[in-house]
Every structure is written in structure tokens, then in C-alpha cells.
Amino acid sequence: MEDLQKLIERHQYVGRAGTAFIYGILVSIAVNFFWTPGHIYSSGITGLAQLINTLTARYAPIQLSTALMLFLLNVPLFILAWVKISHRFTIFTIISVALASIMMRFIQPVTLTHDPLICAIFGGAINGFGTGLSLRYGISTGGLDIIGIVLRQKTGAKMGKINISFNVLIIAAAGFVFGWPYALYSAVGLVVNARVMDMVYTRQQLMQVMIVTDRPKSVTDSIQNHIRRGITIVHGAEGAYRHDEKAILFTVISRYEMYDLRSAIEESDPRAFVSITESMQIMGHFYEPKL
Missing domain, CATH: 3.30.70.120 (Alpha-Beta Plaits)
Incomplete structure (x- = not known):
């Protein structure tokens, strides 16, 4: 019986690692194929990493990449997850964020279109699907997902709604950096991201x-x-x-x-x-x- 339980757990670990790999590919496609060409900001920590990348490219002597900042900004949230959620959850979260950062760095950007509305919708849908899939199989994509899970345990609020509440700053940043029409396009992307996430993450x-x-x-x-x-x-x-x-x-x-x-x-x-x-x-x- 113990051997069977170990086999099941090993199978679950492999499945979660595979899901983290799929998420890394999906978020890289969303950022490199849609959001960056369309000047669209993502939700949460990914959006903040994009903002830092844009601002350092314009005003600082050294440009900090989105991939690097995505991982560094998540480090304090890894600690929160370790303390408030579970150690196993945190380990797989670190794996998923690390894979996303690596994929974002090495998957070469492909400009399919510069239309900001198309980029917002498809980028949000792809990222929302990847995030929801990860959460459904017991791993997190880091950032606001961790905060969302902790708050949902206390309040019962849905992940997508929690994400939207944290992203007003990201929308405002898109307006200041790229112009207010792009802030509205980013808002569309955030709503699509949240809706797709809630559709896929059926545990909540x-x-x-x-x-x-x-x-x-x-x-x-x-x-x-x-x-x-x-x-x-x-x-x-x-x-x-x-x-x-x-x-x-x-x-x-x-x-x-x-x-x-x-x-x-x-x-x-x-x-x-x-x-x-x-x-x-x-x-x-x-x-x-x-x-």
C-alpha cells in the first residue's frame, strides 16, 4: 500500500513539473508574441517586471530584463508561500517561475501583429489559461497568485477578482508610459486574463x-x-x-x-x-x- 502511495505521489510530481513547463512556454508566448509588440502590460508581478524593464530601458544606464525581474520580485512571495501555504506548493512555484523566466529569455520574440486590441485579448487568454492550469494542478505561477490564495483562504474571493483589484496600478503605469489608449487595452487584457483563469481554475x-x-x-x-x-x-x-x-x-x-x-x-x-x-x-x- 505504501509503495502504491509513493508511486501515485511520484506521478503527481511529474505531472506538476510538466504543468510548470507548459506554463513557462505559455507565459513566454504571451509576453514575447503579444504583450511586448502591442505595448500591453500583464497582470501582477509579470506586469510590474515589464514596467521595470521599460523604465530602465528609457531612464537607466542598465536595462533590467523582464525575465530577471520576474524571478527577483517573486522571492519575498516565495517566503510567504513557504510560511502560509505549504512547502511542496512553494517548491513547485519556484520551479514554475524559474521556468517562465528561462523560457521568456530564450524563446525568441515573434511579432505576429502590432494591433494592441488583438495583443491584449490573445495575450490575456494565453496567460490566463496557463495560470489557471497551473493552479488547477496544485502549483502557482508566483506573484499575485500566492497573495490571492492566502486571501481566498480568509475571504473566499475568486482568484480573478483578486487579481483585478491589484492591477489598477499596472493599468495606470501603461497609461503614463505608452499613452492612455494603451492603458485601456491593458485593462481589456487583464479582464480576459482573469475570466479565462476563473474558467480553468475550477477548484474555486x-x-x-x-x-x-x-x-x-x-x-x-x-x-x-x-x-x-x-x-x-x-x-x-x-x-x-x-x-x-x-x-x-x-x-x-x-x-x-x-x-x-x-x-x-x-x-x-x-x-x-x-x-x-x-x-x-x-x-x-x-x-x-x-x-
């Missing part, structure tokens, strides 16, 4: 589940064998058509756990009636697996 999308069944014990056991969720059981419900006795089960899951819920229902009671709705806010304790 919470769903309320209502199950009507005549096998409450079987369904409850099956769900809790698949996912770690509390369930409230209401006994004594009655079907209006046949007047047979039913029970109603209530629980809350993340969208990421939808497949496991469906498998559990199919195993225990394929004839159960299941209603799933998006949950706007959760008050009280909601278990989240450690990253």
Missing part, C-alpha cells in the same frame, strides 16, 4: 448539490468515498407522484469535483434526482485540500 467554483433518493445511506457512503465533503440528510420527504418515501441530501462541492460526484451517484443510485446550482457565497467552514 463552488456548486450546491441537492439529491433526492430512496437510498440515502448508499449515496452518502459513495460520495464520501470519492470526495471529502460533509452531507446534510433530510429524512421523511415524499414523492408527489407515487407517494413513496424519499430523503434529500444537501452538500457543496467545487466544480473540479463534478466528475467524482457523478461517478458516486452512478455507483450508488443511478435513478436519483440531482439538482446542481452555482453557489454565490459560502459562510462557515468549507474544506479545501492542501496545495
Whole structure:
């Protein structure tokens, strides 16, 4: 059993390392193919690194590259993640940021277009997909992702919304450096980035589940064998058509756990009636697996 657990963990580590590599490629494409040619700033620490690169190129004798600043600016946030989140999460975050910096340095820029709107939309979508994919598989891209996770553990706010709240400064910087039309284009890119991130990072999308069944014990056991969720059981419900006795089960899951819920229902009671709705806010304790 221990050997099997070690094999599973090793497989997860390889998968996370592969995801970090994919993220490094995606963020490099976003920066070198779209944002830099279109004079668009990214969100968070990547955007701040771009700003420092632009300002040092204009006003300083030495230009600090975006790739170098991306890593250096993340160092204090690595410490925050080590203390507040987990050591394993921090190690993979360092790997993903390091790979992004390396890829950004060595993938040669290709100017596909100078149209700022196209650059903002496609750069934001590519970066948002890479960031959401990384978070979905338990690693971070550094920067505001780390701050966002810490704050989300306290407030329950979504990652994309947290990112937008931190990026007003980046938009203003784009306006001062490139002109206010580019600030608006950067804002479009940030919104696209946040929306795509929220679409991909489904662990934070919470769903309320209502199950009507005549096998409450079987369904409850099956769900809790698949996912770690509390369930409230209401006994004594009655079907209006046949007047047979039913029970109603209530629980809350993340969208990421939808497949496991469906498998559990199919195993225990394929004839159960299941209603799933998006949950706007959760008050009280909601278990989240450690990253």
C-alpha cells in the first residue's frame, strides 16, 4: 500500500513539473508574441517586471530584463508561500517561475501583429489559461497568485477578482508610459486574463448539490468515498407522484469535483434526482485540500 502511495505521489510530481513547463512556454508566448509588440502590460508581478524593464530601458544606464525581474520580485512571495501555504506548493512555484523566466529569455520574440486590441485579448487568454492550469494542478505561477490564495483562504474571493483589484496600478503605469489608449487595452487584457483563469481554475467554483433518493445511506457512503465533503440528510420527504418515501441530501462541492460526484451517484443510485446550482457565497467552514 505504501509503495502504491509513493508511486501515485511520484506521478503527481511529474505531472506538476510538466504543468510548470507548459506554463513557462505559455507565459513566454504571451509576453514575447503579444504583450511586448502591442505595448500591453500583464497582470501582477509579470506586469510590474515589464514596467521595470521599460523604465530602465528609457531612464537607466542598465536595462533590467523582464525575465530577471520576474524571478527577483517573486522571492519575498516565495517566503510567504513557504510560511502560509505549504512547502511542496512553494517548491513547485519556484520551479514554475524559474521556468517562465528561462523560457521568456530564450524563446525568441515573434511579432505576429502590432494591433494592441488583438495583443491584449490573445495575450490575456494565453496567460490566463496557463495560470489557471497551473493552479488547477496544485502549483502557482508566483506573484499575485500566492497573495490571492492566502486571501481566498480568509475571504473566499475568486482568484480573478483578486487579481483585478491589484492591477489598477499596472493599468495606470501603461497609461503614463505608452499613452492612455494603451492603458485601456491593458485593462481589456487583464479582464480576459482573469475570466479565462476563473474558467480553468475550477477548484474555486463552488456548486450546491441537492439529491433526492430512496437510498440515502448508499449515496452518502459513495460520495464520501470519492470526495471529502460533509452531507446534510433530510429524512421523511415524499414523492408527489407515487407517494413513496424519499430523503434529500444537501452538500457543496467545487466544480473540479463534478466528475467524482457523478461517478458516486452512478455507483450508488443511478435513478436519483440531482439538482446542481452555482453557489454565490459560502459562510462557515468549507474544506479545501492542501496545495
